[in-house]
Amino acid sequence: MSAAYPRLLLCLLTLALALAGVAAGKISAPRTPISRDIYHSSDSLLREIKALVARHSSKLSMDTIKTSNKGYSAELFVVTFNHVKERMDNGSKVHILLSFGQHGRELITSEVALRLLYVLTEKPKIAGVDISSFEKLLENLVIKVVPMENMNGRKRVEEGELCDRRNGRGVDLNRNWSVDWGKKEKDYDPYEENPGIAPFSEPEAQIMRELSRSFKPHIWVNVHSGMEALFMPYDHKNTTPNGASAHSMRSVLENLNRRHFQDSCLVGSGGGSVGYLAHGTTTDYMYDIAKVPMPFTFEIYGDEKASSDDCFKMFNPVDKKTFDRVVNKWCMAFLILFEEGLRNLRDAQIVSQGTLENWVPIGGDIVEINVERKSSIRERRKLEGLDLGMQELRTYFRLFLLSTFLLMFMFCARISKNRNRDSGNLFDP
Known part of the structure; x- marks a missing residue:
């Protein structure tokens, strides 16, 4: 009989570990692969951009x-x-700097960058909407587009991560900037949010910093995915800046949200809207240090129903219809942003009235049709609260399983010890 107890203990141990694995969520749902029939590879996307540049070398x-x-x-x-470079000195134009693909897993952002370049050069319509009235406004802009800020990280994603x-050596580029760098919240995840060994330790961040210094943008947008939102500073605290500049930024975002998104996007500071604080971000640097008048972060897509392990589906559309809708919607959003931004820059006298004297505004009635409205902020927060509650329940359940296993182990060990002692007494002389 005593030989059966080790086998019993082994079975109990296996069962406990299996239950703990289920409770911890280690048995993950299937992961959606990259939709390679919809998305460009990083190499093919760059080839297409280079071909576009070659066809439109005048612009x-x-x-x-x-x-x-x-x-x-x-x-x-x-x-x-x-x-129309020859018509106006670049120094009198409004400078706009757009960065896409700062996080490798957010492939959809680079697709928006590519489509936007097509819109600026070849496409007179977006989803059937004529944008020819925007032509005059474009004459007053210099736009720099970084289609894939995190090329090395993107390669890792394409290889299966x-x-x-x-980035390529495990640093989150949106935590590697100097404003409030290195501070860690209670929920800090070293895998997700590694800020690097020092501010600007990463070459990608160094390049973007020098680009911002030399170009001196009036408008900056850092484009991400994970939800739908229009953010302004700050990311590292639960407030927005004070004063006229903050009022102008909020006015731009609220008008864009009303005109194009039918008030379906979250609007406000990143730190006050997302539910967590982020330290060392690019947008906070652009506002506090680079003194960009209008720095923004756009979140352009997110599948809230996707499993946290199913990252491609969580951050990117997986079907062609949704892909086209997202890309077209956000290309139009950028055009309206340019219009709203320039109007507010003019009103704040950051750019001269003469810069915009030939500006013909886009009609205020241009909005996307059939945009699904998001849940209200109250409903979103309720869901976040439920999610936190479920996390706590899972934690308590894991502790319960662990304590149950330990008690069972101690009980079985005690029985085994008693039986061995009784058996020993039976054969003693």
């Missing part, structure tokens, strides 16, 4: 910037749109 140019730090190298491609948002 587009492309620079390749490389740098390295402690054995790690990065390369960024920067596309500049400058309409679908949940990776970091």
Whole structure:
């Protein structure tokens, strides 16, 4: 009989570990692969951009910037749109800097960058909407587009690391900037939010900082996915800046949300709207240090029903219809942003009235039709609360399983010890 107890203990141990694995969520749902029939690879996307630049050399140019730090190298491609260069000195134009693909897993953002470049050069319509009235406004802009800020991280995703948002050596580029760098919240995840060994330790962040210094943008947008939102500073605290500049930024976002998104996007500071604080972000640097008048973060898509392990589906549309809807919707959003931003820059006298004297506004009735409204903020927060509650329940359940297993182990060990003692007494002389 005593030989059966080790087998019993082994069975109990196996059962307890299996239950604990289920409770911890380690038996994950199937992961959605990259929809390669819809999405460009990083190489094919760059080839298409280079071909577009070659066809429109009077409007587009492309620079390749490389740098390295402690054995790690990065390369960024920067596309500049400058309409009718010969008519106006660049110094009098409004500068707009757009960054896409800062997190490798957010492929949809780079697809929006590509489509936007087509819109600026070849496409007179977006989803059937004529945008020819925007032509005059484009004459007053210089737009720099970084289609894939995190090229090395994107390669890792294409190789199968679908949940990776970091660069090629494991640093989150949106935590590597100097404003409030390195601070860690209670829910800090070192895998997701590694800020690097120092501010600007990463070549990608160094390149973007130098680009912001040399270009001096009036409008900056850092484009991400994970939800639908229009954010302004701050990310590292639960407030927005004070004063006229903050009022102008909020006015731009609220007008864009009303005109184009039918008030379906979250609007406000990143730190006050997302539910967590982020330290060392690009947008906070652009506002506090680079003194960009209008720095924003756009979140352009998110599947709230996707499993946290199913990262491609969570951050990117997986079917062609949704893909086209998202890309077209946000290309139009950028055009309206340019219009709203320029109007507010003019009103704040940050740009001269003469810069916009030929500006013909887009009609205020241009909005996307059949946009599904998001849940209200109250409903969203209720769901977040339920999710936190479920996390606590899972934690308590895991502790219960662990304590139950320990009690069973102690009980079985005690029985085994007693039986062995009784057996020993039986054969004693």
